[in-house]
Amino acid sequence: MAADPAAAAAAQVPAREPPPPLSIVSALPFWFYLTAAVSLLALLLPHLLSPHAPPPLPPLLRRHLSAGRLLKLHPGPDLFALTSLPASTPAHHPHPVLVLPGLAAGSFSFRRLLSSLSSRGLLAAAIDLPGQGLSPPPPPPPRTNPLREILDRGIFHAFEHLVETGEVPFQDEPAPGASHSFHSPAEAAAAAARAVDALGLGPVHLVIHDSALAAGAALVSANPAAVLSVTLIDATATLPAFPSAVLGVPVLGRLVLSVPALFRGLMRLCCVRGMDAQEADAHRAAMRGEGKRDAVFEAGKAMNQSFDLREWRTSSEEVKSLPMMVLWSGSWSDKWIDEGKKVIAALPGTKFVYHYGGRWPQVDACEEISKLISEFVALLTTADKSTEAHNDHPVS
Template identity: 35%
Template sequence: MAIITEEEGDVTKTIHPPVTKESTMKNPKPQSQSQSQNPFPFWFYFTIIFSLATLLFVSLSPLYSSSQNDPRSWFLSLPPPLRQHYSDGRTIKVQVNPDESPIEVFVSESGPIQSENVIILHGLGLSSYAFREMIKSLGSRGIHGVAIDLPGSGFSDKSMVVVGGGDGEIGFVGRVKEVYGLIREKGVFWAFDQMVETGDLPYEEIMKIQNSKRRSVKAIELGSEETAKVLGQVVDTLGLSPVHLVLHDSALGLASNWVSENPQSVRSVTLVDSGVNPALPLWVLHIPVVREVLLGFSFGFEKLVSLRCSKEMTLSEVDAHRILLQGRNGREAVLGSVKKLNHSFDVAQWGNSDAVSGIPMQVIWSRQVSDVWIEEGQRVAKALPKAKFVTHSGSRWPQESKSGELTDYIADFVSAIPRSTRRVSEEPIPEKVQKILDEAKAGGDHDHVHADYTDAYGLGEGWTT
């Protein structure tokens, strides 16, 4: 349609054609850029990539765990400082439960045996490796320092083989295989006779027999009762009673029962930044993918330790703790022990009990973490009758960077207490044991024998140096 323009003087009018529905459909208005973008492709690809990454971690995790759980492969992958720490110590066997096999506990010690005995217990997430410098420093001060790897940590056993563990979580295919294996073992006619007599396959009897033979690996979970048994047997086996106990981090909750039940075997107690919960946030190790990243890479674990435990530790020291925590079912054992912690533990009630109130105590606390943490240390010291309160310049894991400072506090405290009187057992030595001792004496003395080294990791004597 033509445009009619009328000119009247200086005024110009322009008449536009009327807008119709048909013309609007032919010339649609352009949409803005924000309206044209569709978020669906982004979230679709994001979900696909995240799902594939998760699937990759989960699928590779069993393969990685199997290599870590093999003792020989795991030990050969250790850095030299950890191998040296193992070769400097020894393992002893303890019996936690009468219906279970004995477990091995790793012990590292230094200093004259006839002097005062100081036993250091680590918290969850650590091991005796963290206190290697402290026991050496105590030895140089004329004190016998002993650091123990509690079961589930360090070089001690972290899992046990359970026989007759039931039929839980074996799946339908696993049950069919077990039934098939039992029929092959007893013969087809045995099952046929049972079917003729009863009219049905004796499934319950089959599973009962198979369950009695099934072997499964179970992570060792340590609570206060189990710790009391382990600590008591270690003290008796090494002949350390009476002892000066040094409890770090969450070790207070683990060892409190043994102290209450055996006050005659405890000469003093020193608490080093002891709380109900461990300083290392172990709950993050429950989260899939996150736990693989933290325990599989040094960078992630170092950031976690620096944030919550210690800023002074070197990367090699942090990495050593990561390796000990992840290997041989270590993560499962530590997480199981966290569940068994007494989170309602009352230090005032424990310290004021008749059995514990007479034991000399010292509280060594960090003054660098925060004001809230210093107040917590003062509260713990006030809850313990006549406890000595001192502060150190490290973090909640001070044993690596401030080992000399801690050693001075412990050595001075132990030296100020009257010297311990050893209790000598008058029980006769069994004939079989005496015979073994006589044979060993006749064969000559050895400066250092590490027989358990080969037994634990299947390595030859050449690795013991």
């Protein structure tokens, strides 16, 4: 019987041997080049993201800097302030409006609001809290020296500390007794009070924005006679609009401040609905100065997470009787609306108004916020004059 031709042809073809397993020696070049590439990137990226010479300030920020003034305070830190005078002298002289901007916002974001308030006959001013906006960053707290720690405690102290606590010692931590921070609400409030005296503003209608709530509350508590009313603009002591924690991530923090599109996207995601490229670039430049990124990050860490709004409102008769208004974004998110309901629940008897802006309404709802503040101040001014007239002419 004849054999099948196809089977005979297949029998003549030798079987293919399986490939030999990949040896460790042959994989070494791949891992070597990968490690070298990652190491080179880690060395070059910080230099690429941090230019040796600081870039020039954008025109918008330069104009804002020239319009304001740096207050040399003693004791420090120095603070930047912007004042907008009314175009014409009003018949009645209402007390000035003072704005404390929130984290990373700065007086630059309030420049149009101040101008709008002054066009309505009000003297308006904004003060950049320590390290924020155009205020110079305070000196960093002293750090522990790892070499000095080793010489003082011995080389085996690190291992013993790691076994006992599970933490690595000899990190850059504040030295013992160096808990003093200019970013704390009490210190920021004290610096703001000195700035008010330097500006000669006298009793003010205080406007507190975003994360400046705890510092503004401390300012009111320490100087109740210097504050005539309080307006809160999307103010919270625990949920700042700008995510300062991003700046603390070594590579990501530099990247956010180095790439304009990335920074602008972050602002639109967390702070405002719309911000043009020039304004976003000015905000970015304000945080790219020497020590400013760390200052914003440290200010975020120094926020008083235990601040209780209801407890502060009832802390004294002066604070309890203080006229107060809350302006809150009614279209940012359902979660933010719920947060506003918590705020108004902690402040019974307070005027509450929803606005159409974002969490930085001084940028995207400037005229609406200006109108609400000026009407609130005018109402209080009219009430004060009625009281004075009644006291001057008592009913017999």
